[in-house]
Amino acid sequence: MNAAAPWRYVRSLWPRFRGVAVVLFLFCVIAWGLDRAFPLPPTPQYSPIVTAADGSVLHAFLNPTQKWRMKTELREITPALRKAIVAKEDRWFYWHFGVNPFALVQAAARNLFGRGRTTGASTITMQVARLLEPKERTVGNKLLEIVRAVQLEAHYSKAEILQLYLNLVPYGGNVEGVKSAALLYFQQPPDYLSLAQTITLAVIPNRPRGLVLGRNNGAVRRERNRWLRRFGAEGLFARQDIADALLEPLEVQRHAAPTLAPHLARRLVRQHPRQAIIASTLSRSKQTKAEDLTRNYVRRLHELGISNAAVLVVNNRTRAVEAYVGSADFQDAFTQGQVDGIQAVRSPGSTLKPFLYALAFDRGLVTPKLVLPDVPTNFAGYRPENFDKHCNGEVTLERALAFSLNIPAVRVLSEMGVATFTDKLREAGFQRVGRDAPRLGLSTILGGCGASLEELTNLFVTLANSGRYAPLQWIVSRPNATASPARSKGEVALVSDGAAFLVTDILSQLTRPDLPVSYESSTHLPKIAWKTGTSYGRRDAWSIGYNREYTIGVWIGNFSGQGAPALTGADVATPLLFDLFNTIAYNSPNDWFQPPASLDFRLVCAETGQLPGANCPNQLIDYFLPGTSSTQRCEHQKEVLLSADGRYAYCRACAPVAGFRRELYPNMLPEIVAYKETQGIPYRRLPPHNPECQLVRGGAERAPSITSPLPNTEYVLNRGEKQQLLLSCTTDNEVRQVYWYVNDRFLRAAAATERVFFRPAPGPLKISCADDHGRNTDIRVIVSEL
Known part of the structure; x- marks a missing residue:
């Protein structure tokens, strides 16, 4: 049969069915037009x-x-x-x-x-x-x-x-x-x-x-x-x-709609207004336990003038938020329970210190055993104090972090630079810090900035993840998913894995003042690394902890901003943190963080934490980051030339040809010397310098440093009050006496560590301080009266 025959047969049928095809085509066109002209009603509005x-x-x-x-x-x-x-x-x-x-x-x-x-x-x-x-x-x-x-x-x-x-x-x-x-x-x-x-x-x-x-x-x-x-x-x-x-019996009644996680639910509905079903990453059991624990715990704090709390639980491996408690009681209008304490911007207190020290480790500024001054210090007009108003003289960095000392932290921030620190916080998602960065100063590390519990908790998640940061996850990738959250953008390495481990190792130590008394010998103490914080005026109490599996952040306070005497991180926030870990993460694997390959050990001087010098008999082992940590040699002792009877010290210019001896004396910073002097702490003092020496030893860097008043500052004194200006300085430890001058006119002599007060006349002042070695420092200030 010819292959073209079927096609000829089909063509022969076309005239017979052409009318039917045209009718069908017109019907489809009309139906399509009517469908477009009269569309279906919109889909129903669902309950989110x-x-x-x-x-x-x-x-x-x-x-x-x-x-x-x-x-x-x-x-x-x-x-x-x-x-x-x-x-x-x-x-x-x-x-x-x-x-x-x-x-x-x-x-x-x-x-x-x-x-x-x-x-x-x-x-x-x-x-x-x-x-x-x-x-x-x-x-x-x-x-x-x-x-x-x-x-x-x-x-x-x-x-x-x-x-x-x-x-x-x-x-x-x-x-x-x-x-x-x-x-x-x-x-x-x-x-x-x-x-x-x-x-x-x-x-x-x-x-x-x-x-x-x-x-x-x-x-x-x-x-x-x-x-x-x-x-x-x-x-x-x-x-x-x-x-x-x-x-099957039928004994039912109408129940209230589910109301768990009210703060996060409202937050997600606002973010996804057209979505009927929003699949969050929350764990129902963990959310229920966290809400119950928080509500019951805050009830016990009411008599202390504390009315609210917020809790955030994050899975470290996925960064999925598994519990979100914005307040102790969402329905309590009297305590402003509808405020979301997770997003509220508050003063973070000391909770940023671990991140500061991690950055300092990575920049080679410090190591765990490095000794830092903990003495009253004037940082260009900023005079921080420790929480207990007490100074320790000199402390290792690990003790400064474990005991949350303020002065060493400010010193490290001063060396690093505030801009460097705030830039890293901006990378870590701190929005208020990012906006306020140009106005922030050294007080940032003590809570002088704004941060939320969400931001702070994720910062500790970063430490738990070897220094790698990524945003928290709130929703799962698919509505029916039960495990993996939606993938986040690429991770960012904020600090090295070695620095993160060093901080974790310090924060997991139990010899520290912020361990609650009731847990000192408790078998219910969880194995975690944690840090507390208390804002100025005791308005905010923080405690954030983590293990390998979870990071939990706790904030306690009043949404009104009212402080309370008992409101400290150690006293009220950490007990709830421990209860949450014991309840929510009780079955976490019993493994702990291990030192990464980027860390190594070395011997350091026990007196300074630096590499041993020529006169460092006492040494101990310390972690360090090879190729990063400082290799400066210890100089905690210096060689001094003494007269044969030990009454006078010689400089190289005035030392005799013979008849002198060499001895080692502490080589302390001037502020350490001043602290020991004011506190009456005994130390080995240098004998007076050779009185017959006619040469000025040293240079400008060894001259007295005027700590008060501040240079290029205007001071306003009230005429009706007996206000005075304070004169103080720091000097080398061999200086015994200093001489104060105002506008090149002698005011008085004073001991090197003595605080001098005087009432100046209004106008510009030139204030000079000279030591008993002939070294001099000048500053200029302006005094006015009201």
């Missing part, structure tokens, strides 16, 4: 719900029309629910195109001749059309309903139409949809219901006013059992399943 990582509902909100209409997902429509609804409402649902013609003819005959039960022959699709556009029941509206049903079938699959139906069916009052009814009456999602509960929800929509759960349970149970027997007779479900369902 926030779910936990396992899919359970944490918090639900009314929709904009004040109805409970929670979206039922396709996966939540169980085979039992689907079979019951289809068998009861529309047996030919999967076979028709939105309208069942035979049912329409049958219903028309019944209604016309009055035989049998009057019915509208509505399919499930037609019911969806009516629920989307409620109208009065008239013949015209019925025809429009039929058209809409066909339109729905053209736009949606059968599964989606059934889903729409189950989201719109009424259950009395302001409850609509299977999921809303399941949660509000059975406190379970639809896919967790028993067969009896499923059939109960299938039969109520036909009589939502007469079959009200919690009010007409007897009538509902009878109707349920009637349909169960009918389904059993039709073989829709197994005989034993029907028998068990018939015996």
Whole structure:
């Protein structure tokens, strides 16, 4: 047969069917035009719900029309629910195109001749059309309903139409949809219901006013059992399943909608306003435990004038937030419980010190055993004090961090530079610090900036993750996901793994003042690294801790900003932190952080923590970062030339040719000498310098340093008060006496560590200080009177 014959045959048929094709084409064009001209009603407005990582509902909100209409997902429509609804409402649902013609003819005959039960022959699709556009029941509206049903079938699959139906069916009052009814009456999602509960929800929509759960349970149970027997007779479900369902009692009442994690729920709904279901990373069990612990703990603090707290729990491995407690009681308007303490910007106190020291490790400025001065110091006008108002003279860095000493921290920040520190905080997501950076000074490290619990907690998550920073995760990547959160942007290495470990190692030590008294010998002390903080005026108490698995941040205080005498991180925040770890992370693996390969050990001088010099007999082992840590040699002792009787010291210029001896003396900073002098701490003092020496030893760098007043500063004195100006300085430890001059006129002589007060005349002043070795320092200030 010729291959072209079939095509010739088809062409021969074309004239016969051309008219039919044209009619079909015109019909499709008209249908498309009508569909565009009269689009389907918008999808229903759902009640926003926030779910936990396992899919359970944490918090639900009314929709904009004040109805409970929670979206039922396709996966939540169980085979039992689907079979019951289809068998009861529309047996030919999967076979028709939105309208069942035979049912329409049958219903028309019944209604016309009055035989049998009057019915509208509505399919499930037609019911969806009516629920989307409620109208009065008239013949015209019925025809429009039929058209809409066909339109729905053209736009949606059968599964989606059934889903729409189950989201719109009424259950009395302001409850609509299977999921809303399941949660509000059975406190379970639809896919967790028993067969009896499923059939109960299938039969109520036909009589939502007469079959009200919690009010007409007897009538509902009878109707349920009637349909169960009918389904059993039709073989829709197994005989034993029907028998068990018939015996199931029906004792239900309406419950309140879930209200866990109210602060995070509102935050996520604001961020995703058009999303019906927001899948958060929260763990339902951890959230419940954290809320209960926080609420009960704060109740015990009320008598101390403390009314609120906030808690954040983060999984270190995924950075997923697993518990989010914005306040102790969201419903307590008196204590401003609706304020979100996780996002509230407060003074962070001392909680930034670990990050500062980690940065200092990476810049080679310090090592754990390095000795730092802890004495009253004037940093260009800023005079910090330790929390207990006490100075320790000299301390190692690890002790300065473990005891949260302020003065050493300010010294390290001064050496590093405030801009360097705030730039790193900006990289770590500190928004207020980023905005205020140009105005921030050395007080930043003691809480002189603004930070939130969210930012601070993630900073400690960074330390727990070997110094790598990434944003916290709030929602999972898929609504049905139970493990992995949405992927974040690339991680940023803020500090090295070695620096992060050194900080962790120090923060996990137990010999520290912020260990609560009740835990000193407790077996319930968790294995964590933690840091406390207390803001100025005792307005904020912080305690943030971490192990390998979790980081938990705790803030306690009053949202009004009112301070309280008992409000300190150690006394009130850390006990809650320990309780949270013992409750939430009790089954965490018992492994701990291990030193990374970037760290090594070396011997250092026990007196200074520096590499041993020529006169360092006492040495100990210290961590260091090879290629980064300082290699400066220790010079804690200096060689001094003495007269034979030890009464005088010589400089190189005045030392005799013979008749002198060499001895080692402490080589201390001037501020350390001044501290020992004022505190009466004995130390080995240099003998006076050779009185016959006529040369000035040393240079400008060894001259006295005037610590008060500050150079180039204006001082305003009140005429009505006896205010005076303070003169003080620091000098080398061999200086015994200094001489003060004002405008080149001698004022008085004083001991090197003595504080001198005088009342100057208004105007510009030149203040000079000379020591007993002839070295001199000048500064200029302005004095005015009011």
